[in-house]
Amino acid sequence: MELLPLSLLAGILTVLSPCVLPLLPVILAGSAAESGRRTSYLIIGSLAVSVIAFTLLIRSASALLGVPTDVWLIVSGSLVVFIGLTLAFPAIWERISMGTGLQRASGQLVDSSAQRSGIARPLLLGLSLGPIFTSCSPTYGLILAAVLPTSFGVGVANLLAYTVGLSAVMLLIALGGQSVVRRMKWAVDPRGAFRRGLGGVLIILGLLIATGVVKDVEAWLVERGLLGAVVLEQGILDQVDTGVDEPEPTRLDGSAPGPQSSAPPSFLVSQFPGIDWSSADPAIFEALSGGPPRDGIPALDDPAFVSLTQVPWGDEVQSIVVRDGANPVRVYPYNVLVWHEIVNDTVDGVPVAVTFCPLCGSAIVFERTLPSGAASTFGVSGGLIDSNMIMFDRETEGLWQQSTGRSLAGQFVGTELELYPFQLLTLGEVRDAHPDAVVLSADTGFARDYERNPYGDYDDSDRFLFAPSTLDERYPAKLIMAAFVIDEQRVAVPWLALRDAGSLEAEVGDATVSLRVVDGELEVRDGDGRLVPFYFEMWFSWAVQNQQSGVVLDPS
Amino acid sequence: MRVLVVGIIVAAVAAVVAIIAIPAAPTAVAPSPSSSSSSGESSGFSDRYQPYSVDALAAADADDTVVLFFSAVWCSTCKVLRDDIAENQQSIPDDVLILLVDFDDSTELKQQYEVVYQHTLVQVDRTGQGIARWQLSRSLDEVLATIIEV
Numbered sequence: 233m234e235l236l237p238l239s240l241l242a243g244i245l246t247v248l249s250p251c252v253l254p255l256l257p258v259i260l261a262g263s264a265a266e267s268g269r270r271t272s273y274l275i276i277g278s279l280a281v282s283v284i285a286f287t288l289l290i291r292s293a294s295a296l297l298g299v300p301t302d303v304w305l306i307v308s309g310s311l312v313v314f315i316g317l318t319l320a321f322p323a324i325w326e327r328i329s330m331g332t333g334l335q336r337a338s339g340q341l342v343d344s345s346a347q348r349s350g351i352a353r354p355l356l357l358g359l360s361l362g363p364i365f366t367s368c369s370p371t372y373g374l375i376l377a378a379v380l381p382t383s384f385g386v387g388v389a390n391l392l393a394y395t396v397g398l399s400a401v402m403l404l405i406a407l408g409g410q411s412v413v414r415r416m417k418w419a420v421d422p423r424g425a426f427r428r429g430l431g432g433v434l435i436i437l438g439l440l441i442a443t444g445v446v447k448d449v450e451a452w453l454v455e456r457g458l459l460g461a462v463v464l465e466q467g468i469l470d471q472v473d474t475g476v477d478e479p480e481p482t483r484l485d486g487s488a489p490g491p492q493s494s495a496p497p498s499f500l501v502s503q504f505p506g507i508d509w510s511s512a513d514p515a516i517f518e519a520l521s522g523g524p525p526r527d528g529i530p531a532l533d534d535p536a537f538v539s540l541t542q543v544p545w546g547d548e549v550q551s552i553v554v555r556d557g558a559n560p561v562r563v564y565p566y567n568v569l570v571w572h573e574i575v576n577d578t579v580d581g582v583p584v585a586v587t588f589c590p591l592c593g594s595a596i597v598f599e600r601t602l603p604s605g606a607a608s609t610f611g612v613s614g615g616l617i618d619s620n621m622i623m624f625d626r627e628t629e630g631l632w633q634q635s636t637g638r639s640l641a642g643q644f645v646g647t648e649l650e651l652y653p654f655q656l657l658t659l660g661e662v663r664d665a666h667p668d669a670v671v672l673s674a675d676t677g678f679a680r681d682y683e684r685n686p687y688g689d690y691d692d693s694d695r696f697l698f699a700p701s702t703l704d705e706r707y708p709a710k711l712i713m714a715a716f717v718i719d720e721q722r723v724a725v726p727w728l729a730l731r732d733a734g735s736l737e738a739e740v741g742d743a744t745v746s747l748r749v750v751d752g753e754l755e756v757r758d759g760d761g762r763l764v765p766f767y768f769e770m771w772f773s774w775a776v777q778n779q780q781s782g783v784v785l786d787p788s
Numbered sequence: 789m790r791v792l793v794v795g796i797i798v799a800a801v802a803a804v805v806a807i808i809a810i811p812a813a814p815t816a817v818a819p820s821p822s823s824s825s826s827s828g829e830s831s832g833f834s835d836r837y838q839p840y841s842v843d844a845l846a847a848a849d850a851d852d853t854v855v856l857f858f859s860a861v862w863c864s865t866c867k868v869l870r871d872d873i874a875e876n877q878q879s880i881p882d883d884v885l886i887l888l889v890d891f892d893d894s895t896e897l898k899q900q901y902e903v904v905y906q907h908t909l910v911q912v913d914r915t916g917q918g919i920a921r922w923q924l925s926r927s928l929d930e931v932l933a934t935i936i937e938v
Contacts (some may be wrong), residue, residue: 251863290904466926479921480922481920481921482920
């Protein structure tokens, strides 16, 4: 509500602007022609009502948009001319009153009509100006553009404040005009030449309004740089915290992020017929088909492993590396994962799903034990949300988003899979540190060329197969981040920068977190020294989910 | 009260006469941003900043971003933006086209894009399909920063 006093001030300042030009002389002449202060209040009061009414009306009734500006000018101008005529030629006015034939006893005629016209004329004068008053105040514009659409009540309050300010100055002018006239005794006679003269002035003003000359004069003044209080007012608006947010542009093309689709995509409905979509997380409604259908990208269920020496792949190949108790570490190279995306395995007695989403570079190992306690294998659904893989559990056919581990549809909606610790190393690093490691075999039972990346240079190029809904430009879109959750806070760290720095300590909310990289192996510990599981993901993909509330730690 | 009744009748008659007498505003006609007598100084246009016309819009490239600037000749805030654009025309990117629309003369365009305020900007594609609408930009920079990526 900090805007209210400013709105009042803006109303007062408006009187210095060219856009009140049609109002000022009409008000001055109109009130000078009437006797009694009450008429001034009436003129200004009805003007205020008319201004507010038209402001709101034009905004709400788009049919009025079809009325050319000229029509409003002619309507207002004609009314002013009419009022001028009643003043300049009182005899005509009497005849109109008589001619309507509504009067009662002739004896009352003069009295009552004089009194009635005494109320009606100022009322009409004020009302006539509403349609053509278009404020040039930036504050008024702000109320219209930013406040009214978000809060009608606050908007109207500010509109009222603005109108009060405007009316107050107008009233002073009207009363001033009247008091000058009152001192000129000869002018008071209602049938007098002075009053007729004012009527003539109103007729001329009305004609100037109706013909649009008034707007030309305004334009002439504005063109000459006579912008009135606009610059001053804009300066105040810039200085003061109005509490009004810059409004977002209104989307006209229907592509607005506004109302989300409320139905699940048909390719998921047909392939997962058992899902109760009414309980699904609406995020799933945004899913796109990645191309291959359910299980079109085949997850591996009984992975075979061979010794390091038995695979020909180069030292530069990235791999997910998982410890297996006393057994040799298990290595899942990207060149195999990129074709299967999920490997259902058991390490150290724990059922895990080793997952990799090629389109968002996310490498994550989950425990594949469902909230019900049952272990399930996972498959690739074929759906994507912002390039990220949607997995499904074969036990209940529920859908899970890989990057968050969260269930989006099925009986566990809202729950998350537990993360399982792993390292991201190159085969070269594995050969150095774990010469006895076992590697996922190329003998997967599927005919795939593991020497070839089906996504080409996707990791290193700027292009996307599916454009992300938002791009956070703080980092290159495909930069790999190390990510973890501490104290319910999602955190990301640029992985290569962290490797170079070697260690990082930071406060995240109330929690302390320390990160250490030794020989390419990452260790994340919380303030109590407990290990925190982590995963890796391309920046754009992490940011799509966590741009608002996620925390980025940068070692550099 | 009789004055009120008669006044309303006068207004109604005037409205009818006005609507009949004024032909539908020819929106295709290029409006001048300044009254004809003073078109000299700051109204200079270029191929990136022109008065609106159907042809000017159609001449836009398929990749161009087109912004219709609804502006009234009597509107002071519009004048501030008009001057800023005219002065900084050279910094309008090659793929942006700003077309000046006279608020008072363009009833059809106002209806099409629901423009209710004299200082309004509407982003459209070259077919005239509306993309976004906003008000009260003060400078060319502000206009360019508000343009929505499509």
